[in-house]
Amino acid sequence: MCPDNIIRRFAGVFILLSVALGMLVDPRWYWFSAFVGVNLLQSSFTNFCPLERILGYFGVAGCRRAV
Numbered sequence: 001m002c003p004d005n006i007i008r009r010f011a012g013v014f015i016l017l018s019v020a021l022g023m024l025v026d027p028r029w030y031w032f033s034a035f036v037g038v039n040l041l042q043s044s045f046t047n048f049c050p051l052e053r054i055l056g057y058f059g060v061a062g063c064r065r066a067v
Contacts, residue, residue: 002063
């Protein structure tokens with residue numbers, strides 16, 4: 001489990017980056033924003049967040065590896 005602020009920071013960076021890429025490169029990048037939003041929504045219901053597992057696997061401070 002990771003602290004919520006780490007997950008929120010990653011989500012915010014992903015959203016801002018994909019919106020910038022959608023404006024500057026190709027509008028299909030907006031689909032990535034939608035993916036992040038849907039993932040945040042489903043994790044609020046299921047308490048399963050793939051980013052938590054990824055961060056735990058890489059040993060990010062404050063995140064522990066899933067068993």
